[in-house]
Amino acid sequence: MKRIIALILITVTLLSFTSCQEKANPYDYRDDDSLTAYFFDVGQADCSLLLFPDDTVMLIDCGNRADGRKISQFIKNLDIDTIDYLVLSHPHEDHIGGATEIFNSFEILSLCFPQIPNVANASSDLYDEVLSAANEEKSRLIPLTSGGLIVEKTNFDVTAVSPVQNCIYSDLNDYSLTLLVNCYTNTLLFTGDAEQAAEADMLKTDINLHTDILKVGHHGAETSTTEAFLKAAKPQVAVISSGKNNSYKHPHDETLLRLKNANVKTYRTDTAGTVIARCYDKGFSIETNQNINLDGN
Ligand SMILES: [Zn+2]
Numbered sequence: 001m002k003r004i005i006a007l008i009l010i011t012v013t014l015l016s017f018t019s020c021q022e023k024a025n026p027y028d029y030r031d032d033d034s035l036t037a038y039f040f041d042v043g044q045a046d047c048s049l050l051l052f053p054d055d056t057v058m059l060i061d062c063g064n065r066a067d068g069r070k071i072s073q074f075i076k077n078l079d080i081d082t083i084d085y086l087v088l089s090h091p092h093e094d095h096i097g098g099a100t101e102i103f104n105s106f107e108i109l110s111l112c113f114p115q116i117p118n119v120a121n122a123s124s125d126l127y128d129e130v131l132s133a134a135n136e137e138k139s140r141l142i143p144l145t146s147g148g149l150i151v152e153k154t155n156f157d158v159t160a161v162s163p164v165q166n167c168i169y170s171d172l173n174d175y176s177l178t179l180l181v182n183c184y185t186n187t188l189l190f191t192g193d194a195e196q197a198a199e200a201d202m203l204k205t206d207i208n209l210h211t212d213i214l215k216v217g218h219h220g221a222e223t224s225t226t227e228a229f230l231k232a233a234k235p236q237v238a239v240i241s242s243g244k245n246n247s248y249k250h251p252h253d254e255t256l257l258r259l260k261n262a263n264v265k266t267y268r269t270d271t272a273g274t275v276i277a278r279c280y281d282k283g284f285s286i287e288t289n290q291n292i293n294l295d296g297n
Contacts, residue, residue, distance in 0.1 A: 025077055027292055029276045035156060035183040039215065039267075039275040040074075042067045043295035044243030044250070045094035048190065048215065049075065050181065053155050058085040059102065060179065060190055061095040065126075066296030068101025074294055076105065085150060085158075086139070087112040089192030090176045091127040098296075103133035112150055114163050114177040115143040122172060144177055146205055155281075156183040161209065162194060164201040173218060174198040180211070186279035189233060191217035191224070199229040209233045212284060213277055214264070216240045220251020230262045237286060238266045239275050243295070246270070 030036045030051055038049040042063035050058040057080055062071055075083075083106045088096045091113075102108070111134045116122040134141060142150065144160040151158050162178040169175060176192025189211035194202075195218055202209060214235035217224030219242045238259050242250040251268060259266045265286075267275045273290035 027074070027289065028078055029278060029287070030078070031278070033281070035181075035186070035279040037188060037213075037277040037279070038292070039239045039241060039269060039277070040071065040294045041269040041274045041292060042071070042241065043297055044219065044246040044248070045097070045295075046089070046192070046219070046241045047071055047098070047294065051078075052153070052183065054153055056084045056151065056153070057082065058087060058158070059083050060087040061089050061192070062086075062098035062102050063294065064094050064296065065097035065100075067294055068098030068296070070294040070296050071098050072101055072105035074292070080106070082107045082109065085110050085112055087150075087177065087179065088130070089178075089190070090114055090116075090172055091122050091124060091130075092172065092193065093126060095192065096126060096130050099130040100133050103130070103137055108134065108137050108139045110140040110142055110150075112142045112144055112177065114160075114175050115145050116163070116172070116175045117168065119168065120172060120175060122175070146202070146207065150179070156181070158182075161189070161205070161207050162191075162198050162202050164198070164205060167198075167201050169197055171195065171197075176217070178202065180207070180209075183279045184281040186213070186284050187211040188213045188215070188277070188279075189235070190215040193218040193224075195221070195223045196226050196229075199224065199226055203228060203232055211235050212237065214238045216251070216255070216259075216266075218250075219246075219248070220255045220268070221248070222252035222254040225255050225258060227258055227262075230258060230264070234262075235264050237277075238264045239277075240266065240268045242268060242270045244270045
């Protein structure tokens with residue numbers, strides 16, 4: 001009998017040790033069957049990590065160049081070595097700066113980016129560097145415009161909402177790749193730095209823009225998140241990525257007021273730190289963590 005009790009005790013101890021091991025990383029918010037979305041605090045830049053229920057990994061933008069190492073280390077600490085989809089919303093430094101470091105640190109299976117017409121002159125030394133890293137890595141290149149499907153699985157899918165085909169803009173921000181993520185009954189909308197011209201064109205498509213969680217465009221600048229766009233998207237929650245005391249004064253008061261008037265619960269990375277959303281088969285939850293700071297500057 002004593003031996004049986006001792007065996008049970010050893011088993012219980014081992015089991016609790018294993019579960020402790022699983023939770024060894026306090027910043028690992030994943031749990032069974034949820035989509036876990038991190039909206040990282042990367043200062044005045046953008047970076048979000050989506051961990052889907054089937055372990056598909058999607059990284060949307062990767063901060064400024066100096067943020068790449070911290071972002072890579074955070075993802076490595078989640079025991080992730082492969083990124084299924086690296087999404088670059090548009091070729092500005094605060095969105096693609098860390099990408100070379102990400103290519104150096106992970107196997108990147110697919111690179112998604114907006115299809116931008118030659119006339120917009122999207123090329124830069126930094127963008128060329130990132131695209132050549134993707135070629136070296138032999139990542140699948142996926143240029144996208146509205147309606148393009150990135151992935152479709154049993155419980156989730158991700159499609160492009162913008163850039164809308166044949167639209168020409170004077171600002172590269174408006175060519176941002178906007179993504180609609182459906183998981184179970186929840187929807188998330190990532191708008192990059194899309195501004196009012198791009199928003200107006202998205203509204204002209206027949207794509208349903210309704211979302212539960214809106215990643216606010218262009219760090220909360222007043223030139224994004226128009227009333228008409230908010231009316232169509234009807235988010236319950238908004239997340240703004242902006243740096244503490246940034247020189248652009250993002251997010252602008254006008255944007256915050258529009259969100260307030262639309263009864264949208266708004267989280268800012270400059271005041272709340274990293275924002276974490278977990279989407280379940282029935283609803284979602286939001287948490288924040290000031291200790292997850294991946295701003296490399
Ligand atoms: Zn930006």
